[in-house]
Amino acid sequence: MAEPKIGIVGIPGKWSTEALADAVEARTGFRLVIDMADVVLDLHERRLMHGDVDLCALDGLVIKKISESYSPHALDRLEMLRLPEAAGVRVFSPPNAILRTIDRLACTVTLCNGGIPMPETLVTESVDQAVEAVGRLGTAVFKPLYSTKARGMAVINGSTPDREIRAAVEAFHADNPVMYLQRKLDLPGRDLGLVFLKGNYLGAYARVAGGEAWNTTIHSGGRYASFEPPGEWIDLAKRAVDLFGLDFTTVDLAETADGPVIFEVSAFGGFRGAKEGAAIDAAALYVDHVLERVRP
Incomplete structure (x- = not known):
């Protein structure tokens, strides 16, 4: 009986992606690392092509990394992987599950609704409300909704002069219209x-x-x-x-x-x-x- 064909969705050359591909190859003899930047979704033919490989014809896909950095574009890539999933390909983890963890706000709301203790958190598009929150929280960590490894985060100290707090909040807001901030623990x-x-x-x-x-x-x-x-x-x-x-x-x-x-x-x-x-x-x-x- 032929071994299953399992593809690894990730970043070619990155340690964790290659480690997964190595482990799959060692067990099945098959190796395929998939960079989502290179795939083509053909909805008319119901194919998701990576080179000459139709991902809808594989037995499984493991999503190790959907993109080099997180952004709303990464969610689009996950949506594309719903096609092979609908065709019967087992996808690990399921795209719909990953969708709620890449978006920091979706993850946080899910945790909150589940009664999980978290740092005090405020989400707003209002600069005035964010400035007021910094004063109330003392020091706050402002976090982009899509980021990893603390990239793009800013620490704003509530003990600094008001004009400096407002300037720092406005600078963060310029790149992050929806501001997500937590009390610095x-x-x-x-x-x-x-x-x-x-x-x-x-x-x-x-x-x-x-x-x-x-x-x-x-x-x-x-x-x-x-x-x-x-x-x-x-x-x-x-x-x-x-x-x-x-x-x-x-x-x-x-x-x-x-x-x-x-x-x-x-x-x-x-x-x-x-x-x-x-x-x-x-x-x-x-x-x-x-x-x-x-x-x-």
Whole structure:
């Protein structure tokens, strides 16, 4: 019996994309890395072509990365992948599940409606309301609705003069008409990534801030470290994961004086953090999970 043909949607040459492709090839002998910038959607013929390969004819697709950076355009790429899904191709994670995690606002509203504790959050298009919120919150982190690794985020300190606060808010608003801001929490120099495969907890790691950076991302000089969270934190992260229906994800959690809070449920999960911080071979485990569901 022929092995299933599984394609990897991602960024060619990127470590996590290639790790997944390696794991698929090792198990099936088939390798296909799909850059969504190169696909053609033909709705009349009901085909989604990548070169001479019709993705609707594959057995499965694993979405590791939909684009180099997040934007509303990334949502369009996910919509295109609904065609092979409708044709019977198993897609991991389902496009509709990922749609609600790439958009920060959609993710946050889902978490809020699910009763998940989060930092105090305000969303507005009004500069006046945002300026007032900074004064009330003390210091606020302004976040683009589509971003990863803290890119495009701004920290605005409520103790600075009013004119400086307004100028900073207006500068952020110029690129982000819908402003998403959260109270800046007093964290212990780290936050956590809790790794889940189809809702099952695999392990956790810490992201430790480097130098004077306000955030813990590796992009800003942070590093990964091992960490074993308490059981109640794992249970909280599991509740958050269950709201989305993702096959693989990482939950971003932080400890505060008032207990744990969730920042987000990741659209794709952190392979490198799982590997370096928790010794989890996410690519191998994920591919095993996929093949169990694709093989007849």
